[in-house]
Amino acid sequence: MEVVVADIVVRLAAATAAAATPARNIRRDALVDSSSKGRQAYPCEVFLRTNLARMRHPIRLVDAAANRAIEAARVLEDIARFCADDAALTEGYKTIRHDLISALAVLPAGMREANRDLAGDVGTTIEGANEGSRASVAAIVAANASRLTEALRSLEEGIKVLPIATPLWSVIEALRYRAYEMNSRLTLLLRSSEARQWKVCLILTQSICKHPWRDVLRAALEAGVDCIQIREKEISTGDLVAHVREVVDDSHRSGAAVIVNDRIDVALAAGADGVHLGLSDLTIADARRISGRALLVGATAHNLAEARAAITAGADSCGVGAMFASTVKPNQAPAGPEWMREFAANWPNVVHLAIGGITPENAPMLRAVGCCGVAGSACVCAAENPGAQVAALRKIFE
Secondary structure, eight states: OHHHHHHHHHHHHHHHHHHSOHHHHOOOTTOOOGGGTTSOOOHHHHHHHHTGGGOOOTHHHHHHHHHHHHHHHHHHHHHHHHTSOOHHHHHHHHHHHHHHHHHHTTSOTTHHHHTOOSTTOTTTTOOOTTTTOOSSHHHHHHHHHHHHHHHHHHHHHHHTTOTTTGGGHHHHHHHHHHHHHHHHHHHHHHHTTSOOOOSEEEEEOGGGOSSOHHHHHHHHHHHTOOEEEEOOSSSOHHHHHHHHHHHHHHHHHTTOEEEEESOHHHHHHHTOSEEEEOTTSOOHHHHHHHHTTSSEEEEEESSHHHHHHHHHHTOSEEEEOOOSOOSSSTTSOOOOHHHHHHHHHHOTTSEEEEOSSOOTTTHHHHHHTTOOOEEESHHHHTOSSHHHHHHHHHHHTO
16 A cells, blocks of 8 residues: 555655746755655655655545535535526536445445544644635635535545555546536536626717727726626627627626626627616516526616516616716606615615716715716717726726
8 A cells, every 4th residue: 555655645746846836845956765766856755755654544535535525516516506596517416426425335334434533633623714704606616616626636546545446536537527517617607696796887889989999998997997888789690799709808808797788699699797688678587597697687777666676586786777867868867866875775785887977077976875886888988088987987986
């Protein structure tokens, strides 16, 4: 057993050294020992070889890694089932869990349990700084996705030390690759299912841009806009998909979300983060049937009844307005800041953007009544200096 463990030590030590920055983490001089056959040994290898005689049975490693993998798979299965409503992912994680349990059945009955030593486990009191809290369901997924694949890798290596179980390493490897693929799918599925409160959204319409729309977009992103809402009524579907894809590429590099007005098909095809639906568009329920949780779904709310209906139906965000007279929609009567106050009082935790005639001059009135974010169209698109307008709005909501 010691020879096999030593071989694993050498390979893992070499991998660790290769991944580290030599000048900072690795000293390779004067680290030659007799077991390294004249080659230079890595520091962690020297340490592990020195302490090899004191190492306990590797079944403890196998048992701990297996338990971590099974637990992580269960957490991800539950999230896929109860939060993402995704039957395929739910079944996939359940299958990984069951396949792993079945594979480990080759070990003699009671072998894992007999070698457990919780009281003597030196790692039980070591906790990460953020172990006691998670910011969101997506954060839970990130933590457990890493835990699952890391545990499977540790198990894959540890199983090679046990002659009776050595053939299982390829089975564990296959489970690990399945987990990578499923983790990516679940992460993408939840990417947009948890809305964050934007501060400044640019409603981008090419026809009202004073400068080329790409220049307007670039200036807005550089100034700190955190959401782009694409409102285009006169572009063909094919051209709109291409346009949204370009906006998505630029915006995501800057950390900004992209929302498409009305067109859920375009939003899905172009990889946007969400869709915004008007009162005459697709219903929120139908949008969920089409996209599941792959897209944020926003709704327009002109009054208390519309807001309540949208939020009850499952809207992730609300466009609250119109706040002021708008050059984009001149026939829409403004509801004014009092409507924003009423919305904020009733739904303080719902993501919202005040819309309609927003400018840096009137935005402070909205901030004063509880507004957390605004969406501007003409005040940015038609401005001589779009970036300055975004920066001014951003400063109000910092």
